[in-house]
Amino acid sequence: MTTEKPHLDRSAASLPLKRQSKHSNRPALLISVRNGAEARIVLEGGVDFLDVKEPLNGPLGAASKETLNEISVLMESAPDIHFSAALGELQNFQDERNAFSLPEEVDFVKLGLSGCRSRAEWESDFRQLQSDISGLTSRGQLNWVAVAYADHGTCDAPTPDQVLTLAIETGCVGLLVDTYSKNGLSTFDFMSAAELKRLRQSCQSHDLFFALAGSIRPIHLPQIRDVDPDIIAVRGAVCKTMDRTGEISLAAIEQFKASLRAVAS
Numbered sequence: 001m002t003t004e005k006p007h008l009d010r011s012a013a014s015l016p017l018k019r020q021s022k023h024s025n026r027p028a029l030l031i032s033v034r035n036g037a038e039a040r041i042v043l044e045g046g047v048d049f050l051d052v053k054e055p056l057n058g059p060l061g062a063a064s065k066e067t068l069n070e071i072s073v074l075m076e077s078a079p080d081i082h083f084s085a086a087l088g089e090l091q092n093f094q095d096e097r098n099a100f101s102l103p104e105e106v107d108f109v110k111l112g113l114s115g116c117r118s119r120a121e122w123e124s125d126f127r128q129l130q131s132d133i134s135g136l137t138s139r140g141q142l143n144w145v146a147v148a149y150a151d152h153g154t155c156d157a158p159t160p161d162q163v164l165t166l167a168i169e170t171g172c173v174g175l176l177v178d179t180y181s182k183n184g185l186s187t188f189d190f191m192s193a194a195e196l197k198r199l200r201q202s203c204q205s206h207d208l209f210f211a212l213a214g215s216i217r218p219i220h221l222p223q224i225r226d227v228d229p230d231i232i233a234v235r236g237a238v239c240k241t242m243d244r245t246g247e248i249s250l251a252a253i254e255q256f257k258a259s260l261r262a263v264a265s
């Protein structure tokens with residue numbers, strides 16, 4: 001079992017978070033969990049960001065209020081680990097709005113933009129939602145992460161460049177590139193390392209962090225080293241049999257972290 005100390009200080013979540021992990025010569029690690037049992041395993045394995053989502057509800061499927069509350073209690077004893085929550089897709093949020101609740105321990109939120117590209121008002125809807133959610137939470141400030149889908153063409157989402165512009169204009173703290181269709185294809189099946197690197201550089205010049213997800217596997221780590229993201233975000237890679245709808249395993253976390261260290265060294 002690794003006892004590696006998480007190296008991001010949640011008290012510094014107000015940023016600049018970008019490049020905080022660089023002294024360790026590897027990107028920060030985000031792992032998405034779906035319940036308290038998985039959160040315990042991830043906290044034991046060591047992580048920089050604990051993210052909560054329900055994979056059966058979509059790539060950024062929101063978890064239930066009960067799950068978020070259960071994990072919030074665990075996060076009280078992990079003050080140096082960032083806590084993020086997926087809120088689902090902007091196009092569905094109105095339906096879910098009445099049931100919406102966010103524990104105040106959550107530092108980062110992310111929302112998908114599938115179905116938005118062909119809607120003229122998607123940017124104003126995003127802004128409106130940011131402001132509505134601030135009003136619905138007891139937190140004074142939430143850190144928003146804009147999500148670009150590498151397979152935007154298959155889910156009618158804005159392009160990564162359009163999402164980056166939105167992120168800059170709406171005060172997001174970071175940009176996450178992920179995949180919408182969790183069907184075995186990875187971000188690298190849709191975008192080259194050079195394209196991702198260019199996005200990372202644009203993020204850097206606008207003081208945004210750049211996070212990379214999308215069925216990332218150890219085989220992608222050499223390309224990822226080239227891209228040099230601030231954060232690598234995974235779920236499937238640390239699940240038993242690498243099935244993101246399955247259970248997270250401590251052995252898989254340790255193996256993935258060992259691969260990360262090997263590529264970084």
Ligand SMILES: O=C[C@H](O)COP(=O)(O)O
Nearest residue numbers: 032215233234235236244
């Ligand atoms: O936020 C990141 C996602 O949970 C990544 O999930 P995945 O590795 O199964 O594509």
